[in-house]
Amino acid sequence: MKVFKFGGASVKDAEGIKNVFDLLNKVGAEEVLLVISAMGKTTNALEVVIKNYFEKSSAFHASLQEVRKYHNQILLDLFEDEDHEVFFTVNSHLADLEYFLRSNKSPNYNFVYDQVISYGEIVSTTIVSYYLNEKGLKNNWIDVRNFIKTDTNYRDANVDWEQTQKLISKGIKKKTINITQGFIGSDANNFTTTLGREGSDYTAAIFAYCLSAESVTIWKDVPGVMNADPRYFENAVLLNQISYKEAIELAFYGASVIHPKTLQPLQRKEIPLYVKSFINPLLPGTSVSKGEDLEPKTSCFIVKKNQLLLSLSSIDFSFIMEENISEIFSLFHQYKMKVSLIQNSAISFSVCMEDKFENFNELKAILAKKFKVSYNENVSLYTIRHFTKDAAEMVEKDKVVLLKQISRETMQVVTKE
Known part of the structure; x- marks a missing residue:
């Protein structure tokens, strides 16, 4: 089997869905499992619904109607007969969503988030x-x-691999086209869970691993994996081949084309991952597989915006030692802070991190009881793999450098623009 993953941009409107059909005819659709994300910006739109729901906003019903209207327009553009069964099925899914929001009693934001957000994928597929x-x-x-199947860590659930393997091995018909949702799973009580934002790539890898698939292809609106995000860097070049090890490094540092958790299961069974263009599906794209670390050999640039640079120093000028660092990281874990860079000296400790769940203010109050706390918000973290002097100068040009760290292959710079 082959696993194809289509993101939201590829199915954002009727033309996109028609293009998926054309693409499957061009590249072949026998024994294929399709993993499909929510359409367009539906996930963002459902996040607005959730926000309005919790804030008891007067805009709640209007935001819900926007989601319904958006999908209804796509249906009207695809199906001439408004009595077609698809209208009833989609309306039924959206009615289930509205029923949940009317009847829910849980105050747990993350639990509600997962129950609601999943309807984007359900309706899309x-x-x-x-x-x-x-x-x-x-x-x-x-x-x-x-x-x-996953645990109950809502919004960032961990996969129960043993149970998932059994269910996929028994339940997937291999000799047909299968269509399923990215990003979501369920816990032991069959409540919906999600695998983290951009988790649809991970879903594709889970199915590929459990089915021992021939390959995974992620279809995107770019020709493959570039050495830099063209939005921030001029003259980005296409990478033809990346080894698993190098791709995991790039993903760890935040390369947005490949989800960090996607690569490990594929590497274990040496299943190649292809990143290709849904606009030009016959182009070779990028291969992530055994082989050359990087072809062509070039510097790779990764930028993470809206980061937080936090510096802690001891109040009494004592050393920050292992026990302090252990305690600090325990708090980072508790408050779900994603750390991308660490630097410490005798009496200070700095990290660049992402406050994905907006917990920093609570964390800061706790840290301030033991440490002197200073921080910069909205900083950018630039990572250069295989850096050169020219690459470093280009990144630092016209920016205030707050922190810099260099190892053999990698340079990281925290800047304020």
């Missing part, structure tokens, strides 16, 4: 499945929550 059937590509729609 329903529409694509019906459309492909309509066009003669018969397929099997799968509810991923019956196959990927």
Whole structure:
């Protein structure tokens, strides 16, 4: 089997869905499992719904209607007959969403988030499945929550690999086109969980691993993996080949094309990952597999915006030792802070991190009881793999450098623009 993953940009409107059908006809769709994300900016739109729900905002019903209206327009553009079964099925899913929001009693934001946000993927895959059937590509729609089982760490759930492997091995029909959702799973009580933002790539890797698939292809609106984000760097070049090890390094530092958790299961079974263009599907794209670390050999640039640079120093000028650092990292874990860079001296300790869950103010109050706390918000973290003097100068030009760290292959710079 092959696993194809289509992100939100590839199915953002009727034309995108028609293009998926054309693409499958060009590259072949036999024994393929499709993992599909929510359409366009649906995840963002559902996040607005959740925010309005918790704030009891007067805009709550309007934001819910926006989600309904957006998908209804896509349905009208794809299906001529408004009595088509797909309208009923999609409306049924959205009615389930509204029922949950009316009847929910849980005050747990992360739990509610996962129950609501998942409808983006459920509706998206329903529409694509019906459309492909309509066009003669018969397929099997799968509810991923019956196959990927996780713990109850809502919004960033951990996969129960043993149970997931059993369910996928038994339940997936290999000799057909299967369509399922990215990003979501379910816990032991069958409540929906999510695997973290951009987790659809991870979903594709989970299925590929459990099915011992031939390959995974991530279809994107770019020709493959570039050595830099073209939005921030001029003259970005396409990487033809990346080894698993190098790709894991790039993902760890925040390369946005590949989700950090995606690569480990693929590497274990040496399943190649291809990143290709859904606009030009016959181009070779980028291969992540055994082989050359990087081809062509070039510096790779990764930038993470909206980071937080936190510096802690001891109040009494005593050393910051292992026990202090252990305590600090325990708090980072507790408050779900993602650390990307660490630097320490005798009496100070600095980290560049991401406050994904907006917990910093609570964390800061606790740290301030034991340490002198200073911080910079909205900084940028630049990472250069295989850096050169010219690459470093280019990144630092016209910026205030707050912190710099260099190792054999990697240079990291925290800047204020």
